[in-house]
Amino acid sequence: MKTILVEKPFEIKIAEVEKPAIENKDDVLIKIISGGICGSDIGIFNGSNSLATYPRIIGHEYGGQVVEVGDGVTDLIVGDKVAIDPVRSCGECFACKNGRHNVCSTLEVTGVHRDGGFAEYIVVPAANAYKIDTSKVPEELISLVEPYSIGAQINARGEIKKGDKVLIMGSGPIGVCTMQIAKARGAEVVITDIVTSRLERAKEMGADIVVNVLEEDLSKVIMDFTNNEGMPVVIDSVCSVESFEQSVGMASPAGRVVVIGLLSKKSAIAQVEITKKELNIIGSRLSNYRFPEVIEGFESGVLTPEKLRTHSFHYTEVVKAFELIKEHPEQVCKVTLRFD
Ligand SMILES: NC(=O)c1ccc[n+]([C@@H]2O[C@H](COP(=O)([O-])OP(=O)(O)OC[C@H]3O[C@@H](n4cnc5c(N)ncnc54)[C@H](O)[C@@H]3O)[C@@H](O)[C@H]2O)c1
Ligand SMILES: [Zn+2]
Ligand SMILES: [Zn+2]
CATH class of the missing domain: 3.40.50.720 (NAD(P)-binding Rossmann-like Domain)
Incomplete structure (x- = not known):
């Protein structure tokens, strides 16, 4: 499958890597539909993101369609459209045990600490995949659930x-x-x-x-x-x-x-x-299980991700998208990538 890979700072390419396979019974295989470009993706590209390690498949704002489910998955089926929460936590540390898994002491974010969603496919735990009704929300906007979840966490913390x-x-x-x-x-x-x-x-x-x-x-x-x-x-x-x-x-x-x-x-x-x-x-950091409330806001129309998203590119044009964001902040708010 194809991915957007940052090999090291300033070296980005569309790379061919092995398609991931379900390894755990609770995993789902997702065919990516949409990715949102965030300042931190550009930070990984230009070497200013101190949290990232290389080489890295970037992308922590993404969503797609479930194409395969592990034997233990009960709440998702093939065909569901989902937004993916990039937070991975241990469940054992002080923060996790106190209901604050988004600041887990061994926190990993897909697309930063481990490979992310700017790829044709990704395998994630089903618990990280939140179903969204694409009869109400255009599927290209699925990836914007994640940045809104940051806003939801900020509101909760404040x-x-x-x-x-x-x-x-x-x-x-x-x-x-x-x-x-x-x-x-x-x-x-x-x-x-x-x-x-x-x-x-x-x-x-x-x-x-x-x-x-x-x-x-x-x-x-x-x-x-x-x-x-x-x-x-x-x-x-x-x-x-x-x-x-x-x-x-x-x-x-x-x-x-x-x-x-x-x-x-x-x-x-x-x-x-x-x-x-x-x-x-x-x-306030990332989000503490805030996807459901954001998805509800998308589906009801209270939140308007279509107004946040100003530009859309095919994923193979990622460098062009980065340049637009850097050179024309006055034209751009959120840029999404299509993985068709
Ligand atoms: N804690 C978290 O979980 C989390 C998650 C995502 C992003 N962030 C951080 O949030 C910040 C904002 O992210 P973003 O994607 O909106 O970035 P952004 O750079 O698009 O937004 C910053 C805005 O501030 C404006 N600005 C610059 N100087 C200003 C000033 N003096 N007064 C008023 N406005 C000014 C800019 O024009 C820009 O519109 C980033 O620093 C990012 O690292 C934190
Ligand atoms: Zn982001
Ligand atoms: Zn933990």
Whole structure:
């Protein structure tokens, strides 16, 4: 079968490898239909993703059709369309035993730590495959369940609920997915960016207030919006040294700040900034079994992945897709690959 293989940084090719076979009774063989390109795939390509090892079949946002099931699989049948959760955990460590398998001490993500879904076929445990009704959701959008699951986890970690005022910094795919889920939970959302077209998309997808931080004073907008209290919930999806500092500054007393970046550079945050407001600073990583709620949102139409997806390429054009994402962020939000 064919795959998208990154042999080492800056060396990517369509490679021919052996088609995987079911080894465990709980496995399913999936014929991939759709893959979503994420910043971390580009990070594996250009060598900036410190978690990845090489050579690697990339892709952690993907879905397809079940073409074979192991003897022990009871809840999926051949022909089902499924979105795949890339999280693999041990089930034994402290995090796993405490219901937090997404931060398992020996966590592996398909497409990062082990081979992923940018391939014609993949074998995964049936428990990682979530059925989706493609009479309601175009099958090319199956791969977008995963980025929305990141947004669902951020909402859960931030305990976002009806009436909360939420600031999301950054209107990239993750910021926008998080925004739509926060809106579905009944929050009011202010979202920022430095690219006008990204803000326009965020507005069209449901944000209440959009702020171009190059043109407007964000602190003033926040203070006007919250009667000078600051934001009860701040989510930083810009993930820079400065944005983490800003997010703490923008939070109200008793507020919550959700951090999702994987940057290892240090931000300067004084203890007093956290103590005096008694802030909760909360990490959010991948998702803790959030696929079902996202699929429900796709099928009901509450979430609109078709508006997130701006471009579609055949998988053999992956390099062209990477170039478009890098060179034209103003045109692009999520790019999907077709594996037909
Ligand atoms: N923790 C997790 O599970 C997880 C999962 C996926 C992605 N991430 C991280 O989330 C971040 C966002 O992912 P993405 O795919 O949306 O990336 P992205 O780069 O597309 O989005 C970032 C957005 O921030 C905007 N931006 C840049 N500087 C800004 C500023 N000063 N103020 C406001 N906006 C600004 C950019 O224009 C862009 O639209 C990445 O850092 C990624 O590593 C974390
Ligand atoms: Zn991703
Ligand atoms: Zn574990």
